[in-house]
Amino acid sequence: MTDASLPANPAAPETRKSVSLVAPDARTQKRKAAEARFRMYGIAGIATGIFFLVVLLSTIVASGTGAFQQTFINVSVYLDPAKLDKKGNRDPEDIKKVSTFGYTPLIQQALFDVVETNNLETPLAKRGDMKALISASAAAQLRDVVLENPGLIGETVDFRILASSRVDGYLKDRVKREDVVRDKNIDAEHLDLIDLLVPLGIVEKTFNMDFVTGADASESRPEAAGIGVAMAGSFFMMLVVLVLSLPIGVAASIYLEEFAPKNRWTDLIEVNIANLAAVPSIVFGILGLAVFIQFMHLPQSAPLVGGLVLTLMTLPTIIISTRASLKAVPPSIRDAALGVGASKMQAVFHHVLPLAAPGILTGTIIGLAQALGETAPLLLIGMVGFIASNAPDGIASGLLDPNSAMPAQIYEWAKRADPAFYERAWGGIIILLVFLITMNTIAVILRRRFERRW
Amino acid sequence: MNDMRILERTVDTNEVKIVAKGVQVFYGDNHAIKDVDVDIQDRTVTAFIGPSGCGKSTFLRCLNRMNDTIDVARVEGDIRIDGEDIYDKRVDPVQLRAKVGMVFQKPNPFPKSIYDNVAYGPRIHGLARSKADLDNIVEEALRRAAIWDEVKDRLSAPGTGLSGGQQQRLCIARAVATEPEVLLMDEPCSALDPIATAQVEELIDELRQNYSVVIVTHSMQQAARVSQRTAFFHLGNLVEYGETSQIFTNPQDTRTESYITGRIG
Incomplete structure (x- = not known):
């Protein structure tokens, strides 16, 4: 410290204010604000991330849980020997010759019988009208059972067959009545009939193990597809x-x-x-x-x-x-x-x-x-x-x-x-x-x- | 059993164990050790002192070929243990390191139990014929490292759970368990407090009965306390080598005198 410097800063000791620790000064407050702001950005970023994650997960769960449920039709099918084994000798080779086309009418008839015996009011008066309710793979499901046990021919057997994907969609709110007008696969009358069949327990929606264990199916039968x-x-x-x-x-x-x-x-x-x-x-x-x-x-x-x-x-x-x-x-x-x-x-x-x-x-x-x-x-x-x-x-x-x-x-x-x-x-x-x-x-x-x- | 073997060893106390002649070490382009000649005696503690970076650790690592693990390091010259050139092409560094054990600056026990730490060397070298044999070797090594009483009740506890000084003595036990003839110690006390240091120094003095101990240290007091012979390194050169008492009381070289009196270093 030289003498020359003294007059230049004579009041130096006085200008130095005693800072109270209780009342933070402007600079400290500014730093604190910056820190709080930065923390806010971080929380906002994480919150956004969590928000999108929740949206994603809830969308996945909401849209995907339907796949784990499937609509089935419980029906007793009379396995008509006249259709399935025309020669009557129960020869597996002969039974194999009957394609799924031979089984489809049987299922439709069985379902139609249910409608008639329960006196359900429906304008659907033909056996063939039941086609829209039944999955195209139901006949194959029946045929496989019959090929395994040829002895079942001639008897009436209880089956749990897949409903068509439109019926399944109707029960899962995917298929709406207003959409059905333009749909050539299913009509409003069918949906009315479903409404009558559900309380009877004929048509029911249950857990779908086939989705978890089954194979993919062709484009026309999503109801049978599994992963x-x-x-x-x-x-x-x-x-x-x-x-x-x-x-x-x-x-x-x-x-x-x-x-x-x-x-x-x-x-x-x-x-x-x-x-x-x-x-x-x-x-x-x-x-x-x-x-x-x-x-x-x-x-x-x-x-x-x-x-x-x-x-x-x-x-x-x-x-x-x-x-x-x-x-x-x-x-x-x-x-x-x-x-x-x-x-x-x-x-x-x-x-x-x-x-x-x-x-x-x-x-x-x-x-x-x-x-x-x-x-x-x-x-x-x-x-x-x-x-x-x-x-x-x-x-x-x-x-x-x-x-x-x-x-x-x-x-x-x-x-x-x-x-x-x-x-x-x-x-x-x-x-x-x-x-x-x-x-x-x-x-x-x-x-x-x-x-x-x- | 171990005592028997020691009795069988008919080595004269003054016999030279390691002879190094014209040793040069290069790290890439850096000439780290310049033409060092040292004779290290058996059953003697030899201290290497000198300022940081003077090459004393590098030279120590030449003695059991630990420099081999550094890609850029190149060693020239002649180092013989019991007359055998350790840089001979036929020498397996693995066998050499079983004969020349090493204790490092920082205690580095394996993250295994205390027992397994000590038993590892004898196991890989096949020194034990049975479990009981191995137990004896482990106990003997831990006793020689003066740590047996502290750990005998928790041999299965992790070695990393011991205090720093105990860890370093465990590392010494691990090194002596393989029955080496030379024990290299690279600043073994630099990470320890004075009490642990005193214990390790006492231990080094006991180890002198059986081994040729070479210790690198930064502490001149330590060198004076534990060693019989001292080598002073400076800038990669061996400046002076002789009896510890002579180096500390009557150094021949001015650089040694300057270092010891604290004027350089």
């Missing part, structure tokens, strides 16, 4: 993905992270693995088409091929997450193991890998969940648009027979014209989401359990 076979397709694909991508991905990561020399080549590989994770999945689809189907001549639409394609797609995810969790293991652990004379491989497998396991498992499950929901690559290898009609029997058929996958099935339903399929698409999404949430929960539980050990 079960596509689920099996997804299951076999995930099996292939898990069996291939986990060992390959983990082995590749261990090599790259622990053993490979750090040079330009490994840098290049590292960058390209990161790039592969960002490649659009449809590119993997076309790669699979070129390599697995056109070059290696593996069967089209097979879950094996789908699994191979999804393996390619999942590998980068698994490698990146595995390398990250290997990197997260402190180097002192490696030093400790090497210091007591463990080989590099022993250090990695005895100490580093167990510590990285929760991260590896989490990455793998997240990768699998991603693969489970993938549709685009399946387009190119023929797993979309295919009507999977038969459930696979055994592992070989599950891997090699043409099949679809859950997301592909949902996509297929969503693009069909009949709104009844729309409901099933939402139902399929519910099932898919249940799977994904289950897998993610398992990932979280595994991580918690393994990390809690020490």
Whole structure:
């Protein structure tokens, strides 16, 4: 402090005000306001996110729960020997010759009998008028039962047959009376009759296990469509993905992270693995088409091929997450193991890998969940648009027979014209989401359990 | 059983255990160790002192080839343990590290039980023929590391749950469990409080009965307390090497004198 500076600031000690701690000054208030504002932005952002999530989930549940219920008609059908076994010798070969066309009139007659015996008032006076109420797949359902037990012919048997999708829609409020005017499949009179049949218990809406276990059906009979076979397709694909991508991905990561020399080549590989994770999945689809189907001549639409394609797609995810969790293991652990004379491989497998396991498992499950929901690559290898009609029997058929996958099935339903399929698409999404949430929960539980050990 | 083996060893106290001649270490382009010659005696505590970055830890890591794990590190020169060149192509670093144990700066027990920490080395080297054998080795190692009484009732508890000083003694137990002949210690007390340091130092003095101990330290008092011979490193050079008493009381080199009196470092 020189003398010259003194007059320049003579009142310096006086201008310094004593600040009260109870009454914050303007600057502090401004800072506090900024902090409060920032907190508000955060809360607003999260609230928006939660709002959309709630809307999404409630829409899915509202639109999709219908798929888990289905309308059935309980009816006693007289299996007329004159129609089903004209020769009368109960020869299975002869019975097989009668197509579903032979069974349709029997069902219609049975339902018509119900209407007549209950004296229901309806302008529908012909047997054939019942057609609109009954699913087109009901006859096949009957025929299958008869072929299995030819002895039933000549008897009256109680059946629970599928109602047509319009009837089903009417009971689920999907088909409205005002829409029926323009509908050539069903008339208002039919709906009146349904209103009379429901109290009798002839027509009833129950839980639809066939949706969860059954196969897809043709475009004209949404009431018979199920996601079960596509689920099996997804299951076999995930099996292939898990069996291939986990060992390959983990082995590749261990090599790259622990053993490979750090040079330009490994840098290049590292960058390209990161790039592969960002490649659009449809590119993997076309790669699979070129390599697995056109070059290696593996069967089209097979879950094996789908699994191979999804393996390619999942590998980068698994490698990146595995390398990250290997990197997260402190180097002192490696030093400790090497210091007591463990080989590099022993250090990695005895100490580093167990510590990285929760991260590896989490990455793998997240990768699998991603693969489970993938549709685009399946387009190119023929797993979309295919009507999977038969459930696979055994592992070989599950891997090699043409099949679809859950997301592909949902996509297929969503693009069909009949709104009844729309409901099933939402139902399929519910099932898919249940799977994904289950897998993610398992990932979280595994991580918690393994990390809690020490 | 272990005592028997020690009795069988007919090593003269003054016999030279490690001979290093013309050792050069490069980290990429960085010349970290310049032409170092050191003879390390058996059953002696040898201290490496010097300012940070002078190369003492690097040189220590040459003695059990831990520098092999660093890609850019390159070691030249001749290091012999009991007359055998450890950088010979036929030498397996894994076997070398079983013979030359190491304790690190930061206590780094495995996230396993105390028992498994100590038993790991004997297990991978096949030193135990039975479970009882292994139990004996573990107990003996923990006793030698002066931690047995503190942990004998909780051998199955995680090693990471011990205090810092206990963890470091556990690491020493882990290192001695493999029956090494040389024990390298890289600033073993830098993460410990004075009480734990005193315990570890006492332990080092006991270990001298059986091993050749090489210790890197930042604390000159520690070097003076525990070592019989001291090497002073500066900027990658070995400046002076001799009896600890001589280095601390009558240093020959002015740099050593400056460091010891606190003028550089």
